[in-house]
Amino acid sequence: MAGPRVEVDGGVLEGGGQILRVSTALSCLLGVPLRVQKIRAGRSTPGLRPQHLSGLEMIRDLCDGQLDGAAIGSTEVTFTPGKIRGGTHTADTKTAGSVCLLLQVSLPCVLFAASPSELRLRGGTNAEMAPQIDYMAMVFKPIVEKFGFKFNCDIKMRGYYPKGGGEVIVQMSPVKQLNPINLTDRGSVTKIHGRAFVAGVLPFKMAKDMAAAAVRCLRKEFRDLYVNIQPVQEPGDQAFGNGSGIMYD
Incomplete structure (x- = not known):
């Protein structure tokens, strides 16, 4: 059952899109309604860009939630999550907006879905101001899999600025819980x-x-x-x- 709505100031600290992505994913996972104000207030063009909007819409759809106020340029949205479900979910920025940032907001949610999921993410695979898809596959993936889950990351098409056009398909099965890990030893470069x-x-x-x-x-x-x-x-x-x-x- 949904609890009281959480209010988040999207302009604190860096004032970028990361506040929006993290708060939306947590809202979906915890089943807590959310309102984010001053979205990307620290950027030269505040408000939602295509990448942020497509990510929000995908989270809304994968949990049958309700999303209000979401449009290009919006600086305030409200989100009421439902139950996370598996299946195939698609997000398309229709620009060079980063598919890796789409993965950031969606992967934590489908990790606890009711059934296996497939994410079809379209946009830029190697965008500025965002992790590269190579980083996600070569660094992020092996580290997070230490928590006790696996996912496949298939780069179907690379997409570059300004049009994007890339596509990445991510497949994973849900888990009941994550395992604790210890990463205090950096090791040596060999x-x-x-x-x-x-x-x-x-x-x-x-x-x-x-x-x-x-x-x-x-x-x-x-x-x-x-x-x-x-x-x-x-x-x-x-x-x-x-x-x-x-x-x-």
Whole structure:
């Protein structure tokens, strides 16, 4: 049963979208009605952007909740959650808005759904001011799975600024509870590998130059370690738009 509505000031601290994502996910999980005011008050363009709106709408739909005041530019929304259900849920920013931030708000919710879930997330896979999809797959995923759950992250299409067009499909089964973990020991770096990529009209030489420069810089700091950064030209049928980047772990 829903309790008293929680009031959240979206303009505190950084005043960005993270306050909205965290509070909405917690509202959905706890079954507590929510109102968020001053949404993204700390940004140059306050209010909801397409990525935030599509994330809110997906959370509303996956729990059969009620969402009021949600539109592009809105600075205040109210949300009344229902029961979280599994199945296939889709969010499409229709821009280069980050699919990783869509995953941030939705994954905690479907983790405790009544049945397995599939999230179809569309937008930018490698956007500015957001985690890269490579980070989510290579760093975030293995760490959170230590809590006792698994999920598949299938990158169907990479999407870049300004049009996005990427698609990621995430599949997972629900759990009853999470396991405690201990991550107080950082361990030691034993090797470094990664990829320098280009997509669209950007030349492959750019990827090779980025890879070579990264290897030179890393070997100055880690002289005795194995370092391997591979240059990659993203296939045309697996990337939408022009983009570049470098990832290593």
